Amino acid sequence: MTIDWRxxxxxxxxxxxxxxxxxxxxxxxxxxxxxxxxxDEELAARRTAAELAIRSMGITFTVYxxxxxxxxxxxxxxxxxxxxxxxxxxxxxxxxxxxxxxALNRFIDDIYHDQKILDDGVLPREFIEKSKEFRxxxxxxxxxESVWSHVxxxxxxxxxxxxMYVLEDNLRVPSGVSxxxxxxxxxxxxxxxxxxxxxxxxxxxxxxxxxxxLRSLSPKRSPQIAVLTPGIYNxxxxxHAYLANAMAAQLVEGSDLVVDSDDKVYMRTIEGFVQVDVxxxxxxDLFMDPEVFNPESALGVPGLMRAWRAGNVALANAPGCGVAxxxxxxxxxxxxxxxxxxxxxxxxxxxxxxxxxxxxxDYVLDNLEKLVVKPANESGGYGMLIGPKAxxxxxxxxxxxxxxxxxxxxxxxxxxxxxAPTIVDNPGKPxxxxxxxxxxxxxxxxxKKTYVTTGGLTRVALRKGSTVVNSSQGGGSKxxxxxxxx
Amino acid sequence: MTGQNRIxxxxxxxxxxxxxxLERADSTARLVRVNSRLLYDLPxxxxxxxQGLVNITGSRTLFDEHFDEPSEKNVSRYLINDVRNPGSxxxxxxxxxxxxxxxxxxxxxxxxxxINEAHxxxxxxxxxxxxxSRRAEGLDEVQAFIQRIDGYLSANMLHDAHWAxxxxxxxxxxxxxxxxxLEAGCKDIFDDASDxxxxxxxxxRSVLLSLDATQSYNQVVQGPVSQEAVLEFIxxxxxxxxxxxxxxxxxxxxxxxxxxxxxxxxxxxxLRREVAAQELNRMKIAAVETFLDDFQSELADIDSSIRRTYxxxxxxxxxxx
Numbered sequence: 001m002t003i004d005w006r007x008x009x010x011x012x013x014x015x016x017x018x019x020x021x022x023x024x025x026x027x028x029x030x031x032x033x034x035x036x037x038x039x040d041e042e043l044a045a046r047r048t049a050a051e052l053a054i055r056s057m058g059i060t061f062t063v064y065x066x067x068x069x070x071x072x073x074x075x076x077x078x079x080x081x082x083x084x085x086x087x088x089x090x091x092x093x094x095x096x097x098x099x100x101x102x103a104l105n106r107f108i109d110d111i112y113h114d115q116k117i118l119d120d121g122v123l124p125r126e127f128i129e130k131s132k133e134f135r136x137x138x139x140x141x142x143x144x145e146s147v148w149s150h151v152x153x154x155x156x157x158x159x160x161x162x163x164m165y166v167l168e169d170n171l172r173v174p175s176g177v178s179x180x181x182x183x184x185x186x187x188x189x190x191x192x193x194x195x196x197x198x199x200x201x202x203x204x205x206x207x208x209x210x211x212x213x214l215r216s217l218s219p220k221r222s223p224q225i226a227v228l229t230p231g232i233y234n235x236x237x238x239x240h241a242y243l244a245n246a247m248a249a250q251l252v253e254g255s256d257l258v259v260d261s262d263d264k265v266y267m268r269t270i271e272g273f274v275q276v277d278v279x280x281x282x283x284x285d286l287f288m289d290p291e292v293f294n295p296e297s298a299l300g301v302p303g304l305m306r307a308w309r310a311g312n313v314a315l316a317n318a319p320g321c322g323v324a325x326x327x328x329x330x331x332x333x334x335x336x337x338x339x340x341x342x343x344x345x346x347x348x349x350x351x352x353x354x355x356x357x358x359x360x361x362d363y364v365l366d367n368l369e370k371l372v373v374k375p376a377n378e379s380g381g382y383g384m385l386i387g388p389k390a391x392x393x394x395x396x397x398x399x400x401x402x403x404x405x406x407x408x409x410x411x412x413x414x415x416x417x418x419x420a421p422t423i424v425d426n427p428g429k430p431x432x433x434x435x436x437x438x439x440x441x442x443x444x445x446x447x448k449k450t451y452v453t454t455g456g457l458t459r460v461a462l463r464k465g466s467t468v469v470n471s472s473q474g475g476g477s478k479x480x481x482x483x484x485x486x
Numbered sequence: 487m488t489g490q491n492r493i494x495x496x497x498x499x500x501x502x503x504x505x506x507x508l509e510r511a512d513s514t515a516r517l518v519r520v521n522s523r524l525l526y527d528l529p530x531x532x533x534x535x536x537q538g539l540v541n542i543t544g545s546r547t548l549f550d551e552h553f554d555e556p557s558e559k560n561v562s563r564y565l566i567n568d569v570r571n572p573g574s575x576x577x578x579x580x581x582x583x584x585x586x587x588x589x590x591x592x593x594x595x596x597x598x599x600x601i602n603e604a605h606x607x608x609x610x611x612x613x614x615x616x617x618x619s620r621r622a623e624g625l626d627e628v629q630a631f632i633q634r635i636d637g638y639l640s641a642n643m644l645h646d647a648h649w650a651x652x653x654x655x656x657x658x659x660x661x662x663x664x665x666x667x668l669e670a671g672c673k674d675i676f677d678d679a680s681d682x683x684x685x686x687x688x689x690x691r692s693v694l695l696s697l698d699a700t701q702s703y704n705q706v707v708q709g710p711v712s713q714e715a716v717l718e719f720i721x722x723x724x725x726x727x728x729x730x731x732x733x734x735x736x737x738x739x740x741x742x743x744x745x746x747x748x749x750x751x752x753x754x755x756x757l758r759r760e761v762a763a764q765e766l767n768r769m770k771i772a773a774v775e776t777f778l779d780d781f782q783s784e785l786a787d788i789d790s791s792i793r794r795t796y797x798x799x800x801x802x803x804x805x806x807x
Contacts, residue, residue: 058595232588241591248491251591256494268495270647270796271745 003036014162016420030197050080050190059182062235077476079422083458090482094452096347101152101444104324106340108148112138123332132377133322143318144217147446150316156440158418165350171325177443178239180457183479199484201454207246213447214278217314223277225249230283230299240282259303263310278314285319328376328410355402355409364411368395371411417467436460437467455480493647499797501648504585505655511578512632513663515625520696536561542666563614579605594642604631650743661733669778690716697728714767734758757784
């Protein structure tokens with residue numbers, strides 16, 4: 001039996017491909033028609049082709065098992081039905097993201113210099129001073145172009161009304177972009193014919209743009225660029241190796257680097273010491289330099305901060321930029337945009353409640369069963385309360401935590417995340433097509449100029465009804481097509 | 487352009503050790519297999535001294551800490567599957583595996599899988615207690631794995647500086663092991679050496695066997711197996727892949743492919759000349775042993791000079807305080 005789109009249920013959610021009455025959304029017609037023409041066997045064969053491609057391309061992610069060797073590599077879970085976004089919509093989103101990251105970089109730079117925004121009372125000074133991600137060691141440092149977060153990954157979700165919202169900004173070391181690139185490669189192998197039917201905007205310029213962005217941070221014409229990884233046991237090691245390779249940059253670990261008494265960074269090569277001008281660091285701030293931060297860190301490079309402060313090396317992203325992706329600071333981003341750019345935000349935030357404010361806190365405490373509560377500084381979906389799904393005991397526990405440390409929490413209404421048709425294996429019925437919730441992580445590069453990926457990484461919660469899209473917790477992904485209609 | 491891509495000291499070092507561990511696993515398998523084979527050729531009344539094998543690997547003290555006597559069972563366990571012996575077959579394979587894990591992206595994927603499989607195989611099939619036939623079968627299989635790994639690497643890996651370091655590791659280890667096997671040939675392999683004249687050739691035949699060189703010997707020497715002829719062949723023959731001369735030539739070739747090699751090349755050349763100058767057929771057995779000992783220590787000097795030059799060099803100036 002082939003796919004019958006009229007029988008496809010959207011359950012009141014916004015579906016990215018199919019409208020509530022079972023029709024293809026504008027632009028999705030060619031795709032849904034082609035899928036409906038495939039027999040079950042043909043569809044299964046395409047899925048197998050995708051799995052084989054992923055295996056032979058060696059696309060993996062690492063899962064910590066907490067036992068024995070500590071981690072295993074799994075093949076990347078991938079759904080072959082792409083998610084479509086119209087070019088016109090994307091242009092607006094893209095402009096909104098560029099605006100947002102520009103303001104955030106201005107904000108970080110201000111926080112580590114004059115703190116005008118605090119003097120002007122736009123947000124309370126103690127929020128910054130109490131932020132776990134505020135690095136006093138970064139005060140007064142002026143990185144090139146005044147940019148702190150060179151690579152930002154913002155998470156977008158679409159609510160039931162079809163509006164895209166920014167759920168959070170990952171300004172420190174966002175990952176996933178390699179999967180965005182690999183997904184496209186897999187799709188070209190699996191559905192080559194569709195690339196003839198559509199004008200699909202390419203994504204593969206990302207490594208070139210990233211390299212250009214990193215190069216723009218050094219005054220040298222041909223700077224030596226290195227990608228600093230915590231090593232093979234890190235869950236994103238695949239990506240670190242992928243990007244280094246695609247940029248023809250050097251993949252290094254902390255022990256490969258040394259800061260000499262001239263405050264310059266060198267890597268140990270078989271030809272001797274070679275100076276490194278730009279480091280795309282994929283390790284956390286606190287592990288970067290044991291002389292300044294965590295003295296126990298074996299991943300870092302003693303003296304790295306010294307070299308950075310002296311302007312002898314550019315660090316992307318700059319240490320301390322996490323001060324702006326604190327989830328409580330997030331609630332102020334619309335104000336931050338207005339303050340620095342004098343513009344209205346092009347992309348809305350998800351409406352949020354600050355627990356530090358008495359009135360808003362009381363609302364949160366009274367409505368925990370309707371809200372999602374997030375701690376200020378966790379990522380990967382950890383440490384959250386999903387009110388409607390939590391038990392009474394869990395909600396009570398969270399209420400106590402909020403009262404004990406209101407600064408550390410914010411809450412948002414439970415969004416009705418949009419869905420897209422996804423092939424799932426139900427018991428007794430493999431290969432069924434059902435809606436699954438998804439989000440979108442575009443990547444924004446800031447150097448001398450700004451660049452936004454065309455689309456981004458679509459992450460999909462493969463479990464029925466789930467909205468957790470993280471690959472460590474049962475999430476998968478889809479290719480994201482930004483398409484033009486002729 | 488993002489500057490030229492360099493070979494990191496850390497990955498070069500791992501490639502070097504990968505080469506050494508693979509070679510060491512191979513020669514360890516070889517040693518035990520050959521000694522087992524010797525058993526069949528000897529009269530029952532001649533007890534074979536297994537301790538010779540432990541001596542070859544240079545770890546007699548460690549062995550004595552863990553075992554009362556150098557019996558066949560103890561020695562083969564110690565050399566094959568004992569994790570307390572850093573040079574055991576299983577530890578060599580495990581170290582090769584660990585090195586290869588951190589060389590992803592440099593070492594071809596297929597060979598990574600073979601190395602993992604070899605380690606798993608050895609763990610599953612070479613645990614004591616083992617019958618002699620099971621042991622022989624298991625060691626043959628491990629050697630076949632290593633041949634496959636070598637072949638795969640040679641045919642698929644980029645022959646760049648990483649490759650040069652891998653081969654460097656292979657040949658340092660090989661030159662060292664060959665000299666140790668020759669040294670063992672010089673010593674009595676029987677516990678009681680009286681009235682054994684008819685069997686002394688067996689000792690040198692076993693040397694040839696353990697280097698897989700019997701066929702080549704017959705092709706080249708075309709005479710009976712004798713101490714002098716075997717020594718000459720294994721030390722000097724430039725075409726025998728496990729000879730000392732061949733190992734040194736390969737070593738030199740690999741080093742030539744590397745930057746900053748002048749002093750190391752000089753040291754290898756010096757050693758090569760010293761070897762060539764030996765008049766082995768005129769030397770007493772004790773002198774041969776001294777020569778082989780000296781050879782090993784000069785090889786160790788070359789090894790540390792490689793490490794100092796490429797892996798462990800220090801910043802030019804140290805920061806004060």
